[in-house]
Amino acid sequence: MVDVNTNQAEANIKKTVENSATEFCGLDVGTMNFVSAKKDSNGTIATKFIRDAFIDLPVEARQMLKLSSVSFVEKDDRVLVVGDDAFKVANLFNREARRPLSKGIISSSEIDALEVLTLLVESVIGKTTKGFRAFSVPAEPIDADMDVIYHEGIFNSIITSLGYNAKAVNEAEAICYSECADNDFTGLTISYGAGQTNIALVYRTMVPMKFSIARGGDWIDERVSKAVGTTASRVAAIKETGFDIMNPTTGDPKDFRVREALALYYKNLIRYTLESIVFQFNQVQDKARLPISLPLVISGGTSLAQGFVPLFKQLFSEGNKLPVEISEIRHAKKPLEAVALGLLTYAQNIQ
Amino acid sequence: MWVRSKAVGKICLPSIGIFNALDFDDSVEVPDRMALHKEFTELCRKGLLEIVSNKHANDKKTKAETHIHQTIKVNVAEEVEKGVTQALTKLFESGVIQLASQILPESKVTGNNLVIQEKEVKKPDAEKFVPSNEETYVPTIPDSSSVKANISVNEGSISSEDVDNASEKLKRMLRED
Numbered sequence: 044m045v046d047v048n049t050n051q052a053e054a055n056i057k058k059t060v061e062n063s064a065t066e067f068c069g070l071d072v073g074t075m076n077f078v079s080a081k082k083d084s085n086g087t088i089a090t091k092f093i094r095d096a097f098i099d100l101p102v103e104a105r106q107m108l109k110l111s112s113v114s115f116v117e118k119d120d121r122v123l124v125v126g127d128d129a130f131k132v133a134n135l136f137n138r139e140a141r142r143p144l145s146k147g148i149i150s151s152s153e154i155d156a157l158e159v160l161t162l163l164v165e166s167v168i169g170k171t172t173k174g175f176r177a178f179s180v181p182a183e184p185i186d187a188d189m190d191v192i193y194h195e196g197i198f199n200s201i202i203t204s205l206g207y208n209a210k211a212v213n214e215a216e217a218i219c220y221s222e223c224a225d226n227d228f229t230g231l232t233i234s235y236g237a238g239q240t241n242i243a244l245v246y247r248t249m250v251p252m253k254f255s256i257a258r259g260g261d262w263i264d265e266r267v268s269k270a271v272g273t274t275a276s277r278v279a280a281i282k283e284t285g286f287d288i289m290n291p292t293t294g295d296p297k298d299f300r301v302r303e304a305l306a307l308y309y310k311n312l313i314r315y316t317l318e319s320i321v322f323q324f325n326q327v328q329d330k331a332r333l334p335i336s337l338p339l340v341i342s343g344g345t346s347l348a349q350g351f352v353p354l355f356k357q358l359f360s361e362g363n364k365l366p367v368e369i370s371e372i373r374h375a376k377k378p379l380e381a382v383a384l385g386l387l388t389y390a391q392n393i394q
Numbered sequence: 395m396w397v398r399s400k401a402v403g404k405i406c407l408p409s410i411g412i413f414n415a416l417d418f419d420d421s422v423e424v425p426d427r428m429a430l431h432k433e434f435t436e437l438c439r440k441g442l443l444e445i446v447s448n449k450h451a452n453d454k455k456t457k458a459e460t461h462i463h464q465t466i467k468v469n470v471a472e473e474v475e476k477g478v479t480q481a482l483t484k485l486f487e488s489g490v491i492q493l494a495s496q497i498l499p500e501s502k503v504t505g506n507n508l509v510i511q512e513k514e515v516k517k518p519d520a521e522k523f524v525p526s527n528e529e530t531y532v533p534t535i536p537d538s539s540s541v542k543a544n545i546s547v548n549e550g551s552i553s554s555e556d557v558d559n560a561s562e563k564l565k566r567m568l569r570e571d
Contacts, residue, residue, distance in 0.1 A: 088554045091547045112546075114545040115543070161535055167547055
């Protein structure tokens, strides 16, 4: 005679063992960085970062690279320096690092770099025999003719090849999972990345509005470099030395024009974001059930510039035309990791 | 107005956009399939077309249900726009789509033109409809297992308290819903 209860109990135990063996992870696929978050055995969240950039050198450079402990990949008759080191080597050789992603999605000019992309992803998430990985994808931009279908397909394939079941989640939506738990997963979230700015309106985990604009940190660097006649790399370097958007006059006098232009373009990016949000809100407000009030959360690497959030608050209060009340404007606790942490939360609960 | 895709064959293209959701008949000769997809995708983007059901026909459904599961909707108010009519006519002439009336006889058709139906025919049950995002094509990636690599990453560590709390709350909310 078959004991139904015993069988059921065994099935439950098996299911529990299977679930506990599953590795849950979040992977933020950004234009500048890949960031992963995974719970380790002692209960903390382990994060890993790598810059998604590379530069190719002649094979003769191999020995030199091995000696200096630089991250590299050997491919055919070339050596590709990858990650942060790619930028350092690029500066050394006075060249630009190659970027596999551009404006948030796989760059069409670097489409032959998929092997490198796979290795970079593997370096932050590793291989597994049984895992569930949520990875970020941008929304389609409202101001550029781009879609994310090919990009999503490629990353789905890469992550699956590493042993995970993969699920794509919108980047800005993911921020809500890490930053808006106390608001019942309701909020207006903005991810200021290098390639794009992603925006999502999330209401109790539902997403009535998500979109992106094809402007971010790279756009600022490029515009400033054109405006003042310098290189984007130099602009980025000045930006990263601790420049304050609210007070661009402070600093080395010979970089004043660059800082001034940077402040102007940051302001322009924020204004453009706010105008886009109002425009998109007006498109959905008759169709979607909007909450009475909600928090606005700012995240992403571009928002790390000193004075970014105060400037955002100032511009918001000057011309707020949103049809919903914003209860507060706050910076994500961990602006660089917020997407990966949100994806981890998502992966643990929604398979 | 309702139109539907013609048959149940699948095509596999890396960038077929929203039409992953629709199953086209491979036997249908289309001079420039990609151009048509592009146009069709553009119409969807503008909100002039909407996929209201994209359940795959190989599901174990009755024939009638299968028909409904390949239906797209044309925004009637905007249909008069030249581009929509032209694009749809092109798709219609190439045999990629048919009028719903050719499957659902109760609708009204005038000649070979795409016409606006005043009455919606067999609208899919919104409650039962579950959109499928299933891709029909999976892009291939090169095998990198034999590539020699030496990559180091920046590592960090964060307390799991926030993630655990958020996770617990999300679990509770999903259970309640």
